[in-house]
Amino acid sequence: xxxxxxxxxxxxxxxELLYVGQEPGFFDLMRGLYALPDESRLIxxxxxxxxxxxxxxxxxxxxxxxxxxxxxxx
Numbered sequence: 001x002x003x004x005x006x007x008x009x010x011x012x013x014x015x016e017l018l019y020v021g022q023e024p025g026f027f028d029l030m031r032g033l034y035a036l037p038d039e040s041r042l043i044x045x046x047x048x049x050x051x052x053x054x055x056x057x058x059x060x061x062x063x064x065x066x067x068x069x070x071x072x073x074x
Contacts, residue, residue: 006014020026033041047068054070061067 009017033044036044051068051070056068056070058066058068
């Protein structure tokens with residue numbers, strides 16, 4: 001089953017996935033994203049879609065939450 005699933009990707013796409021997967025913390029990040037409730041994941045996805053066109057900042061608040069935001073336009 002795994003090999004048939006991998007067959008839909010090109011060699012270069014598989015090499016890119018291998019490269020990204022070796023980044024420290026990658027799988028912890030993926031587990032965290034998939035553990036989010038569907039609504040929260042959709043909100044994050046929509047935020048990130050608009051982030052490519054706007055500046056984005058992130059801070060960790062005193063409660064340990066990572067807060068992403070688009071700064072207001074000046």
